[in-house]
Amino acid sequence: xxxxxxxxxxxxxxGASVKVSCKAYGYDFTxxxxxxxxxxxxxxLEWMGWINxxxxxxxxxxxxxxxxxxxxxxxVSTAYLQINGLKAEDTAVYYCARGFGSxxxxxxxxxxxxxxxxxxxxx
Amino acid sequence: QAVVTQExxxxxxxxxxxxLTCGSSxxxxxxxxxxxxxxxxxxxxxxxxxxxxxxxxxxxxARFSGSLLGAKAALTLSGAQPEDEADYYCLLSxxxxxxxxxxxxxxxxx
Numbered sequence: 565x566x567x568x569x570x571x572x573x574x575x576x577x578x579g580a581s582v583k584v585s586c587k588a589y590g591y592d593f594t595x596x597x598x599x600x601x602x603x604x605x606x607x608x609l610e611w612m613g614w615i616n617x618x619x620x621x622x623x624x625x626x627x628x629x630x631x632x633x634x635x636x637x638x639x640v641s642t643a644y645l646q647i648n649g650l651k652a653e654d655t656a657v658y659y660c661a662r663g664f665g666s667x668x669x670x671x672x673x674x675x676x677x678x679x680x681x682x683x684x685x686x687x
Numbered sequence: 688q689a690v691v692t693q694e695x696x697x698x699x700x701x702x703x704x705x706x707l708t709c710g711s712s713x714x715x716x717x718x719x720x721x722x723x724x725x726x727x728x729x730x731x732x733x734x735x736x737x738x739x740x741x742x743x744x745x746x747x748x749a750r751f752s753g754s755l756l757g758a759k760a761a762l763t764l765s766g767a768q769p770e771d772e773a774d775y776y777c778l779l780s781x782x783x784x785x786x787x788x789x790x791x792x793x794x795x796x797x
Contacts, residue, residue, distance in 0.1 A: 599786075601733075601788075608774075608776060608788060608789075608790050608791040609725070609727075609733065609776050609778075609788045609791070610788060611778065611785075611786045611787060611788055613785075614784075623784055623785060625688070625785055625786070625787075626688040626785075627688075659732055659733070661733075667784065668784050669784065670719065670720075670721045670780045670782075670784070671721050671738075671739055671780075672721065672780065672786070673723070673735065673738040673739070673742075674723065674725070674733075674735050674738070674778075675735050675738075675744065677732045677733055677734065677735075678732065679732055680732050
């Protein structure tokens with residue numbers, strides 16, 4: 565069964581770092597992209613960017629450059645989102661979603677989605 | 688960065704028809720924006736209903752359909768069911784391989 569399983573909830577102090585994982589099951593991990601999406605409490609979805617799991621090439625949305633880092637561990641079929649220098653406004657649920665298709669030139673079907681990882685930043 | 692606009696909220700009667708739209712600040716939405724539509728219920732991860740304007744996932748109920756309507760992408764729900772009450776988001780792709788979600792539409796079935 566094709567699925568993405570994300571790591572559990574995190575509680576971090578401001579200024580700390582967090583690394584969220586997204587493990588893929590049931591398909592060739594390096595054949596499709598991984599997208600990352602943020603949802604702040606009570607807010608809508610924000611596309612953060614994507615990573616080519618074969619080449620490691622990353623594309624970040626405006627507002628997610630600098631402190632946000634996408635990476636992959638191909639031997640363990642896992643994508644990672646690291647957030648450095650955490651701020652209170654990073655409190656959100658972070659989702660990964662497989663990008664099925666040719667995400668570099670437009671068509672990129674999000675399927676499946678991970679279950680989400682809540683990250684809370686508070687002292 | 689482009690801004691993608693959706694109706695903040697809509698209400699439909701059970702069995703009724705409603706159309707949600709998705710516009711872009713850059714101009715008309717076309718098939719080249721590869722519009723996608725997602726449904727999200729409270730406390731759950733989003734699920735993909737429609738991709739590439741009008742293509743359905745295997746689990747997408749037949750009452751949902753995607754299209755281009757004038758200068759916007761559209762999601763039409765024909766024969767609304769109580770379980771369709773949810774938040775709906777569109778996503779557009781831009782020519783630098785970056786994507787932007789709309790603000791979401793809260794659909795009430797009442």
